[in-house]
Amino acid sequence: MKLGDWPLPYVRVACKQCDREGRMKIAGLIERFGPDREMFVVREKLTEPGCKRENKKLPCQSVLPDALLVQAIMEPDESKVLDPRLLDEAREWKEKR
DSSP states (O other): BBGGOOSSSEEEEEEETTOOOOEHHHHHHHHHHHSSSSSHHHHHHHHGGOOOOSSSOOOOOOOOHHHHHHHHOOSGGGGGOOOGGGGGHHHHHHHHH
């Protein structure tokens, strides 16, 4: 998915190794990286340089905590949503778009 397709007004990133987490406004990220930048690249660029993991030989294990919510928002067929518990929240976000 490209940054410009991200349906939420923010992007959260978190590292499973160093417990760092942050949230940035999508508008600022689009200005910084452009709307066509792939989300996995944005995630890596936001987390890798400042990751506080103990073993720097291992890669940063950053994740996008809202990825399943985004999948639920973007999926037109609710039967294909990976985490049905997110359907109510996804519907609320769809109404805001």
